[in-house]
Amino acid sequence: MASYARTSEDFRQKDGHGVRHQLRINERTAREYGCRVVATYTDNGCSASKRGAARPGFDLLVEDLGRGDTVDGQVLDGVVCVADDRLYRRADDLTRFFTALTSHPDRIYVDPHGVRDPYSQEGLLQAVRSLDVAVMETRVRSQRLMNWHWARAVEGVPHSGPRPFGWLENRITLHPVEAPLVQKAIADRVSGKSVRAIAREWCDLKVTGTRGGRPNPQTVTQIMTAPRVCGYRANRGELLLVPETRQPVLGQWEPIVAPDQWHAVCATFSAGNLYMHRGTGAPRRTAGKAAPRQLGSGILRCGAKRDDGTVCHGALCAQKGRSRKSPYVYSCRDCRRCSISGPLADEALERLLFSEAAGPAQPSAAMRDRWHAGEVGLEEKRKILAAALTGCVVQPGVKGRQAWDHSRVRPSWR
Template sequence: MDLIPVASYARTSQDSRPRDERGVRNQHRINERTARDHGCVVVATYTDNARSATKDDRQRPGFDRLLADLHRGHAFTAGPLRGVVAVADDRLYRRPDDFIRFMAALTSEPDRVYVGRDGLRDPYTKQGLLQGVESLQGAVAEGRMRSLRVQDWHWSRAMDGLPHSGPRPFGWQEDRQTLHPVESELVRKAIEDRIAGSSMGQVAREWAALGMTGTRGGRPNPQTVTQIITAPRVCGFRAHRGELLIDPDTGRPLVGAWEAIVPPAQWAAVCATFSAGSLYVHRGPLSPRLTGRKAGPKYVASGFLRCGAETEGGGRCDQLMGGGKTAIRKSPYNYVCTAGRGCGRCAISGPLVEEAIERLLFPADGKAKVRLPESMRARWRSGDMGFEEKRRVIGSVFAHLVITPGKKGCVTWDHSRVVPVWKWADRFTPAEPAA
């Protein structure tokens, strides 16, 4: 009897301390045994290590690649795929959206199987579908309970006045309680300068000139500097989930167990220099706060474009390019490399970029690097596909796109300026610009 060729998928939410990927390796080993026990053979593996499947803003490139290959009908080098094996359903999906995407990809061709620890499952039958729905309900319920436990844990820490558990905040040392001698003085001076009338761009440039970076290695920019100086922690107050915590015994703001950089009055004064509803200031009730809106990208390609201008040292700028409105009718908005963060020497029309992306995803000759469903092409071109779905499609196909500088005096659209860097680049021939 011929063995059924299947894909093995493995995912962990967190890696172990040594970052050795042992968890996903063990899952693939179990998947190979499960496949053998049920007349299948693993011909391709797909992995998402330390990737959550609960939150909708978390990317899972391995899962996206698996779905693309299922729609295509085969893995690039492994041949046809007739099913998927996983140690548990919740490794594949924990959200209804992902369940729908997975089932659509798995059943896009006939005679596919899903292989679990309990045996083969027919995804085309009502019983097989109900089994998947039941596992989804369990995963959703478990995810909610886990989320509540994590929220309660963070709230309890906050009420005890303990620092945040994430990366150390700028201005404090690794213990999150003792002031950093250099960074804390920069924060103090930035607060004083802002109250005196300085712009945040000026402060960010001063920090960049001193060679300062954030605690995660990023370069200073007006938004991050503003977030640093308006955080309640600079005056010793403890906030939680965007709200200033109040001590139930005194009725006053809860004071954390760390050294303050400035007194509360000075913190309130610097917060007052920003207009109400500022995107940068989303703090407690003593400061202007954004309400009723969720900050997010305004343009389809935001976050995917990188500047391809050459630097003085012969390298590439490689800074993210942001979108902004213009007064030009043909190009109502541009993507620009901003001076200060980047070289400031590269800009491109927004509609041109999005037209180039469409050409890369759905070329006229049909010879795309990545095969996407015909229904997706129709929905994209008809305008039925929404903003967020378009961004998910772009993010599932491209690692990013490099924008090369334009030619002086050229007034026509040059789609070749948009150079894609494909995900799974090792599977493709060298990257080519949009035609």
């Protein structure tokens, strides 16, 4: 019999005591009903209610149940667990578990309340009822947690989580080094200085974030435009207001700048870059991904060889270039060994598409005329390329060679 244990979090003691206790209870339960545990599966600090959460122990359990035995040949004739919600809190996990459990005959499911027949209608209904209870409990706990955070926020209590840049660990007192940096950065930005220059200046001063990372333009923007810098309190991407006066809720911490300075620095950015849009808990304004802005994005692949002799095949991403001839380039972020001029690569793709090598995939003459006349938009061009090509491998360039070499782009036709 397989024994499964799971805990949602283990951030205090971090010793796995929760899953150990569950496994001991499972051993006792198995003995009470004449069963023997031959394999254990655990997920310590893993959520079962969040979509896409990794649960390697549960995945291995389902895999072994479907096969019928463990990797070392121990036959699995059932599962023992302290409660249903340790195994599943989502309908898809319930389906996966019961499909694997009943893939072989004569298996049982055991918990402290007794032995359950997973093949019977009553056994399945009991599992569904347990799922309904788990889903409702998850919703109630989530709403309770949201209300708790909101109540703390309207009282001006500082944010939980990592220490915010500019304040000490108590999240109330200003940091003697970081706070003046933020104040100066806001003044410089309002005066017209670029965020990239501010981030570079912080890097030159050996400044690191509260988690040890190097400053970059995005994090500097978030720090400067966070409402906390002027003492305002936000919650889940919204600025909290006092119901009676409709004035912003003031936090219990020391502000770095005055509210008018915060409004001034926020006005220098587009709405999508502000902390209230990009910060923790802020709702995204769009559920979709940003549309590609270059022709070869998602089509070009890296042809550089790794140290072990294999080809990288990483996606080449469009980045800003450093010359007028190549205002953008495609570079591999995986191995960083391959880069090609953006206009060169796009021109090579067009040549290949309208060449005889394209064969049946070659567009019609009318489409060629529309393409060269500028009547075909980027999205339509990308669809035409995707219909003709499965991808293009870009070979690394030769250092010192100035002439454009279109043969570096090697297509794979559909």
